Amino acid sequence: MSNNEKLLKKAQKLSIHEKMFQCPICSGAMKVERMASLECENRHCYDISRQGYVNLLNQTPRTKYDKALFEARKKISGSGFFGPMVEAVTSRLIQAMKSRESRKSVRLLDAGCGEGSHLSAILRKLREQRMVPDVLGVGMDIAKEGIVTAAKTSPDPIWCVADLSQSPFADQQFDYILNILSPSNYSEFRRLLTSDGMLVKVIPGSMYLQELRALFYTGTGKETYSNDGTMELFIRHFERIEFDELRYRVILDSNQMKQLIHMTPLSWSISPEVIERMPDGEMEVTADFTLLYGWI
Ligand SMILES: [Zn+2]
Numbered sequence: 001m002s003n004n005e006k007l008l009k010k011a012q013k014l015s016i017h018e019k020m021f022q023c024p025i026c027s028g029a030m031k032v033e034r035m036a037s038l039e040c041e042n043r044h045c046y047d048i049s050r051q052g053y054v055n056l057l058n059q060t061p062r063t064k065y066d067k068a069l070f071e072a073r074k075k076i077s078g079s080g081f082f083g084p085m086v087e088a089v090t091s092r093l094i095q096a097m098k099s100r101e102s103r104k105s106v107r108l109l110d111a112g113c114g115e116g117s118h119l120s121a122i123l124r125k126l127r128e129q130r131m132v133p134d135v136l137g138v139g140m141d142i143a144k145e146g147i148v149t150a151a152k153t154s155p156d157p158i159w160c161v162a163d164l165s166q167s168p169f170a171d172q173q174f175d176y177i178l179n180i181l182s183p184s185n186y187s188e189f190r191r192l193l194t195s196d197g198m199l200v201k202v203i204p205g206s207m208y209l210q211e212l213r214a215l216f217y218t219g220t221g222k223e224t225y226s227n228d229g230t231m232e233l234f235i236r237h238f239e240r241i242e243f244d245e246l247r248y249r250v251i252l253d254s255n256q257m258k259q260l261i262h263m264t265p266l267s268w269s270i271s272p273e274v275i276e277r278m279p280d281g282e283m284e285v286t287a288d289f290t291l292l293y294g295w296i
Contacts, residue, residue: 003050006155010052011035014158017136020107022170024056024162029170046168051151053159055144056168065143070115072259074149077117079256084248085180085289086118089200090125092244092293093176096198097132105134106175109192110157111164112182113139116150119157119178138174140167164188176200186237190296198295201234203227205245205288209266212285215278216270227290238294247288254280 001009015032023030023040033039038046038054046056076082097106110119116139123137137157141147144161151159162168164185172194179189180202189199206225217223235241252260261267261275 007048007050007052008035010155011048014038014048014054017158020138020170020173021056021168024166024168025058030168049148049151051148052155053147053151053161055147056160056162057142057144065114065146067145067149069263070143070146070149072262074115074117074153075259076256076263077121079250079252079259081250081252081256081260081285081287082118085202085246085287085291086121087125088244088246088289088291089118089178089180089202090122092200092291093122093126094129094132096176097126100196103133103175105136107136107138107173108176108178109169109174110137110139110178110180111167111185111189112179113141113150113159114143114146114182116146116154116157116159118180120150120154122178123156140164167192172197178202184234186233190237193296196295198293199238201292201294203230203290203292205247205290207247207286207288209260209264210286210288211283212261212264212266216266216274231290231292234292234294238296240295242293244291245289246291247286249284249286251282251284253282257283257285260285 011032018030018032021030021038023044025044026040026042028040028042030038030040037048046054048054113119119137119139123135126132126135139150139157140160140162142163147159147161167188169192171191174192175194175197177189177193177199205227213223267275
């Protein structure tokens with residue numbers, strides 16, 4: 001397929017789902033125009049990029065999330081570090097999809113999808129299942145570099161550069177929202193979920209990357225971490241909640257360790273000399289996650 005054909009296909013997919021969007025400036029209804037952009041009734045216009053994503057930001061924020069960081073995240077995802085977590089999230093989605101009355105199609109939003117590795121892996125696994133409805137995947141992130149990487153790697157979902165505090169979607173458009181290791185906006189989650197929709201939020205547990213914490217933070221008072229505050233905030237926003245805990249260890253080689261250190265915000269406040277002193281060679285690291293499920 002030529003690039004133009006690919007782009008046309010993407011625009012057609014967007015136009016089938018154009019009612020899902022609303023203008024992030026004026027909340028007006030949106031339409032795909034000339035197979036080239038999404039435009040609202042007040043003529044605010046958002047182009048469909050060459051790579052097939054839509055940029056719905058009004059201004060580009062400064063962020064630490066650059067291209068190198070997303071490449072590092074993609075490599076770490078490829079190493080299998082997140083595999084059991086992604087598997088657990090997918091199983092819970094399959095269980096939820098099978099227990100609801102038979103619906104032909106559902107929408108799944110990944111809010112804060114970064115370079116899209118988790119959403120792509122979850123969609124692949126869902127499509128292998130029988131008895132699961134047709135799933136439209138939508139990935140959004142405020143970091144354009146993440147979405148560019150996502151759109152190049154995986155053409156299947158609809159990818160949007162957008163701000164979660166002014167998300168470009170109409171009310172009650174999503175049956176499932178994922179929010180994996182990424183900041184939340186609970187009023188937006190409540191607005192975007194269908195009345196029986198489910199939010200899946202993944203947060204680090206207290207032992208997440210404890211080996212790096214020990215190396216970077218010994219003697220600073222930051223060696224330990226608790227997710228109690230995040231959990232309390234989550235509980236306050238939902239009628240019904242459930243949660244799972246998941247802990248496992250992964251051996252990473254020295255190259256993968258470099259990617260992991262580059263990827264994690266834990267290292268951002270650390271001087272390069274401390275990072276230089278890291279032992280060379282493979283290392284065993286702990287993955288520890290709390291998976292929170294909420295219904296409004
Ligand atoms: Zn508008």
